[in-house]
Amino acid sequence: MTQLTLSKAINAGLRRALEVDEKVVLMGEDIGKLGGVFRVTDGLQADFGPNRVIDAPLAESGMLGTAIGLAYRGYRPVVEIQFDGFIFPAFNQIITQISKMHARTRGAVKLPITIRVPFGGGIGSVEHHSESPEAYFAHTPGLRVVSCSNSQDAYTMIQQAIASDDPVLFFEPKRRYWSKGEVDQLAETEQPSMERAQVVNSGTDVTLVTYGPLVMTAKDAALAAADDGVSVEVIDLRSLSPIDFDTVAASVRKTGRLVITHEAQQFLGLGAEIAASITERCFDYLEAAPARVTGFDVPYPAAKLEEHYLPNLDRMLDAVDRVLGRRNSLSDWSHAS
Amino acid sequence: MSTIQPETSLSNHLHDERAIPTEPMVDGTSVPPGEASADFLQLLTPDGHRTPNADYDPWVADVDVASLVRLYEDHVVVRRIDTEAMHLQRQGQLGLWAPLLGQEAAQIGSARSLRSDDFVFSSYRENAVAYCRGVDFTDLMRVWRGNSHSGWDPYEINMAIPSVIIGTQALHATGYAMGCQFDGGDQVAIAYFGDGATSQGDISEAMVFAARFQAPVVFFCQNNQWAISEPVERQARIAIANRAPGFGIPSIRVDGNDVLAVMAVTRRAIERARTGGGPTFIEAVTYRMGPHTTSDDPTRYRNKEELDEWSVKDPIKRLEAHLSSMGALTDEVRAEVQAKADSVAAEVRAGTLGLTDPESLSIFDHVLSTESSWLERQKSQYSAYLDMFEGGAR
Ligand SMILES: Cc1ncc(C[n+]2csc(CCOP(=O)(O)OP(=O)(O)O)c2C)c(N)n1
Ligand SMILES: [Mg+2]
Numbered sequence: 090m091t092q093l094t095l096s097k098a099i100n101a102g103l104r105r106a107l108e109v110d111e112k113v114v115l116m117g118e119d120i121g122k123l124g125g126v127f128r129v130t131d132g133l134q135a136d137f138g139p140n141r142v143i144d145a146p147l148a149e150s151g152m153l154g155t156a157i158g159l160a161y162r163g164y165r166p167v168v169e170i171q172f173d174g175f176i177f178p179a180f181n182q183i184i185t186q187i188s189k190m191h192a193r194t195r196g197a198v199k200l201p202i203t204i205r206v207p208f209g210g211g212i213g214s215v216e217h218h219s220e221s222p223e224a225y226f227a228h229t230p231g232l233r234v235v236s237c238s239n240s241q242d243a244y245t246m247i248q249q250a251i252a253s254d255d256p257v258l259f260f261e262p263k264r265r266y267w268s269k270g271e272v273d274q275l276a277e278t279e280q281p282s283m284e285r286a287q288v289v290n291s292g293t294d295v296t297l298v299t300y301g302p303l304v305m306t307a308k309d310a311a312l313a314a315a316d317d318g319v320s321v322e323v324i325d326l327r328s329l330s331p332i333d334f335d336t337v338a339a340s341v342r343k344t345g346r347l348v349i350t351h352e353a354q355q356f357l358g359l360g361a362e363i364a365a366s367i368t369e370r371c372f373d374y375l376e377a378a379p380a381r382v383t384g385f386d387v388p389y390p391a392a393k394l395e396e397h398y399l400p401n402l403d404r405m406l407d408a409v410d411r412v413l414g415r416r417n418s419l420s421d422w423s424h425a426s
Numbered sequence: 427m428s429t430i431q432p433e434t435s436l437s438n439h440l441h442d443e444r445a446i447p448t449e450p451m452v453d454g455t456s457v458p459p460g461e462a463s464a465d466f467l468q469l470l471t472p473d474g475h476r477t478p479n480a481d482y483d484p485w486v487a488d489v490d491v492a493s494l495v496r497l498y499e500d501h502v503v504v505r506r507i508d509t510e511a512m513h514l515q516r517q518g519q520l521g522l523w524a525p526l527l528g529q530e531a532a533q534i535g536s537a538r539s540l541r542s543d544d545f546v547f548s549s550y551r552e553n554a555v556a557y558c559r560g561v562d563f564t565d566l567m568r569v570w571r572g573n574s575h576s577g578w579d580p581y582e583i584n585m586a587i588p589s590v591i592i593g594t595q596a597l598h599a600t601g602y603a604m605g606c607q608f609d610g611g612d613q614v615a616i617a618y619f620g621d622g623a624t625s626q627g628d629i630s631e632a633m634v635f636a637a638r639f640q641a642p643v644v645f646f647c648q649n650n651q652w653a654i655s656e657p658v659e660r661q662a663r664i665a666i667a668n669r670a671p672g673f674g675i676p677s678i679r680v681d682g683n684d685v686l687a688v689m690a691v692t693r694r695a696i697e698r699a700r701t702g703g704g705p706t707f708i709e710a711v712t713y714r715m716g717p718h719t720t721s722d723d724p725t726r727y728r729n730k731e732e733l734d735e736w737s738v739k740d741p742i743k744r745l746e747a748h749l750s751s752m753g754a755l756t757d758e759v760r761a762e763v764q765a766k767a768d769s770v771a772a773e774v775r776a777g778t779l780g781l782t783d784p785e786s787l788s789i790f791d792h793v794l795s796t797e798s799s800w801l802e803r804q805k806s807q808y809s810a811y812l813d814m815f816e817g818g819a820r
Contacts, residue, residue: 122727123655146625146661147592147653175591178626213521216575217590355804385804390789392521392572397786397808407811418811424803 090273096129096266098240099205101274102247103130103167107137110165113251116143116152117169117205126171127207127266149179153204157186160200165251172263173208174217180225187256188231199254203247207263208236209302209352210399213392220389221301221353226258227330228357234330235283236260238304240270242327245280253283260329262302286333288340292322295409296340298363299350300326303400307350310405321409329359337363338370345376346412350400355383377412457679459621459662460651466711467691468681472739474747482690489686491754497538497685498749499763501530501742504554506767507563508716510774511553511570515720519778521572524551528683528715531741532648533618534558535688536710539696540616546585547599548618549592551648555618559583563770564777573784593619593626596645600632603643603699614642614699616692622653624669625661633673633707640704644695645670647707648682650714655727670707682710683741713739786812 093101106113115130115137121144124131134142145152149170156166170176176183183204190198210219227234233255237243243261250257273280281287289304290311299307304325311321322340326332341347347367349360364379382400390398410417457465469477469486489497508525515523526533529551537558540546548555556566565577576587589595599617606613623629624647636643649666651658658666670677680691688710695706713736717724749755790805 118653119655121655124726126654126721144656144660147622147656148625148627150627151625177591178593178628213572215522215569215572215590356800385789385808386801387789387793388575391569391574391784393783394786394789397789404811407814418814419807422807422810424806 090271092269093240093244093272094267094269095237095240095243095262096127098243098270098272099129099237099247099261100131100133101272102244103133103251104136105274106165106167106248106251107133107141110251112163113165113167114141114143114159115167115169116145116156118145118147118171120144120169125169127263129205129207129261129266130169149175149177150182153179153182153187153202156202157182157190157200160202161198165201165203167203167205167251169205171207172214172218173206173220173222176204176206176222179204183226183232183256183258184229188229190231191255192231200256201251201254202256203250203253203259204257205247205259205261207266208260209262209264210389210395211264211302213395215392216389219395221351221384223258223260223329224353224358227359227362231256232330233257233328234260235328236262236301237327238262238265238289238301238325240268240272241280242283242325244272244274246283246327249283260301264302265305268305284328284331284333286327286336287325288322288336289325290321290323292320292344294320294344295346295348295412296322296324296337296344297348297350297405297409298324298326298337300329300359301352303350303352306400306402307405310402310409313402313406314409319409319413326359332359332363332366334363334366334370337367341367341371342374345374347375347379348382348405348408348412349379350382350405350408352384352399354386355381356386358383377414380408380412382408457665457668459649459658459665465665466679466681466709467687468684469687469690470681470684470744470748472683472744474744474749474751476686476748479690482687482694485690485693486686489689491749491752494745494749495754495759495763497534498742498745498755498759499766500534500538500554500558501685501745502763503767503770504530504534504557505742506771507557507774508553510771511567512716512720514567514775514778515570520567520570520720522719522721523570524553524719525714525716526551526553528713528736528740529648529650530554531685531745532646532682532688532710532712535685536616536618536644536646536692536708539689539692541613541696543584543613544696545599545602545613545615546618547595547602547615548585548588549595549620549623550588550590551620552588552618556585559585561585562777563774564781567774567778568781571778571781573781593623593628595619596623596629596632597635599645600636600639600641600643600705603636603641603705604639606642607639612700614644614696616644616646616696618646618648620653621647621649621651621658621666622656622661623647624666630673633670633675633705636705637674640702642699642702643705644692644699645675645705645707646692647709648712649709650682650712652714652718652724652728654718654722655724657728665709667707667709675705675707677707677709679709679711682712683739683744685741685745712741715740 533554
């Protein structure tokens with residue numbers, strides 16, 4: 090066991106993947122000498138050379154388009170998108186080509202491309218640097234979408250993503266890059282598959298579902314709720330598509346109450362899908378309507394306002410109170426329409 | 427400008443730039459993309475000598491000593507603002523800053539060639555262009571402080587808000603220029619972008635549209651040798667200016683640290699666009715002397731020798747040397763320019779520190795042109811949430 094920051098854990102996972110499979114190549118903007126703007130690829134070019142850790146021309150569509158060709162040729166490209174907001178020039182290649190290739194070719198062509206995306210806010214950055222675009226990709230059949238929340242998962246899930254024969258969007262919680270955690274570097278095969286959700290805090294009163302950067306906040310919220318005599322079960326989804334609904338449903342059958350929280354906007358976000366699916370599956374068990382704590386349906390705001398956009402511990406607890414029928418911010422609220 | 431006549435029949439000869447032997451067009455595949463000494467137009471040498479050029483001298487014939495002093499003042503002022511902004515960022519007063527240090531001549535020479543009703547589409551580093559357009563720098567700082575996503579009303583100064591997504595603005599400029607053409611206006615649009623940006627599909631697509639419509643647009647590429655940590659050689663094998671002729675767009679490579687040469691080529695390109703001659707691509711060869719932004723650590727990827735090499739070509743030193751050689755850089759001029767720079771910097775600092783934090787519920791504003799009940803509901807609920815906190819969390 091070693092203590093690693095989340096970014097160093099991804100770095101270690103990438104290193105391992107480069108070592109075990111010579112077909113793994115990394116591509117991205119500034120990932121070579123600089124080691125990426127978050128230093129996630131620090132030192133890898135020095136050790137594996139510029140042909141396996143490639144400083145690409147500044148073109149996201151170019152990177153993902155050529156990744157497809159490389160994959161056709163038997164490579165496993167791992168493409169770094171510098172920030173969430175810069176993935177959109179590549180959207181066309183991801184949606185119209187990468188996601189559909191396996192189905193179009195009736196399984197003949199596999200595109201084991203991993204797309205690493207630092208995502209989410211809370212770092213006081215300028216526009217296009219704090220977004221959560223995961224729902225666009227989760228909405229598209231043919232893509233796996235995952236997000237890690239801690240160092241151990243970062244280390245193992247990046248390797249599982251690269252080893253997967255499917256294209257994987259790998260969302261990295263950028264504001265947690267510097268959070269430290271224990272990493273067992275030997276036992277990645279023993280680690281739970283990236284497809285499985287994990288109960289990261291057991292509880293009996295309310296199920297709180299989240300992923301990526303908010304897992305830590307949700308765990309803190311559960312601790313705070315416990316002080317108040319409320320037992321919150323926290324689930325880290327890990328895989329956003331497909332979603333491990335069995336784990337969520339099992340928890341909701343136990344607690345009867347569901348809160349979903351994510352930084353992404355609410356409308357048609359992961360929360361909407363989870364609320365609908367769990368309501369379909371567990372209607373008879375629910376004691377209250379599922380609640381969502383999400384970013385608002387506005388463009389991600391300027392840095393000085395991001396605290397008002399981002400879900401936080403208090404907003405999570407407020408929703409917990411709501412599903413428990415306790416006094417909450419909407420108790421006296423009424424809206425004209 | 428009015429004394430300069432547009433050249434005749436340029437519009438009928440898309441490739442005639444290649445035919446003019448004295449034009450320092452990039453020709454063939456021999457010039458590496460980072461090459462900064464050969465094959466570009468230079469009117470002022472690094473030590474301030476004026477080199478005559480029959481083709482381009484007429485384009486700056488009206489730039490007299492007084493104009494040069496004004497240009498010099500622009501340079502000193504924007505560099506002073508840049509320094510102040512770096513300090514403000516280090517002091518925690520700005521979230522981020524993208525310094526333009528070293529690129530003053532490219533930006534000032536081009537921006538001062540525009541008419542006030544021409545329209546600018548820029549990237550994030552064009553602070554000197556913004557200065558020349560008359561931006562109130564407090565508005566600009568509003569963005570870098572994290573108070574808002576835009577600093578000014580584009581229609582007030584005919585400059586769009588900067589585009590952070592690399593390359594996008596070249597298409598916007600082209601479309602604006604198409605609009606000028608469609609409605610018969612004689613305005614032109616100019617797109618500023620970097621060497622790295624030229625790898626984006628949007629830049630190529632902009633050239634396709636500009637050529638197809640012969641749109642009155644000027645593509646102004648500041649090749650500052652770096653895209654964050656990637657040298658221009660990662661983007662291109664030969665000089666960037668060489669790409670445009672393939673699209674049917676004449677191009678020119680210019681010493682981007684020579685304000686006079688930049689002015690000459692930009693004026694010529696603008697005049698061509700204004701008189702129906704279509705687009706021009708300008709590659710201004712310059713150097714980013716500072717970090718990419720205040721978040722960057724350039725010591726990880728480039729060495730001091732390179733910086734030393736480029737500091738010899740500094741745009742301000744060169745202008746000072748030139749003015750001195752004409753006896754125009756008196757102590758009095760120096761003092762006046764410095765005083766102006768200091769007072770602008772003080773204004774910028776005071777303006778920045780005086781910015782009030784934005785109102786919390788303003789995140790719900792302007793999402794659509796009319797209010798939606800869906801969003802009103804969210805806003806109202808969030809307002810109720812904020813009311814729970816004593817003293818108000820807003
Ligand atoms: C689509 C997109 N991809 C990546 C980035 C991240 N990024 C910001 S600036 C930059 C380098 C730009 O280099 P260049 O075009 O040469 O302009 P310069 O910064 O040198 O002025 C990169 C990669 C971005 N802003 N947008
Ligand atoms: Mg550059």
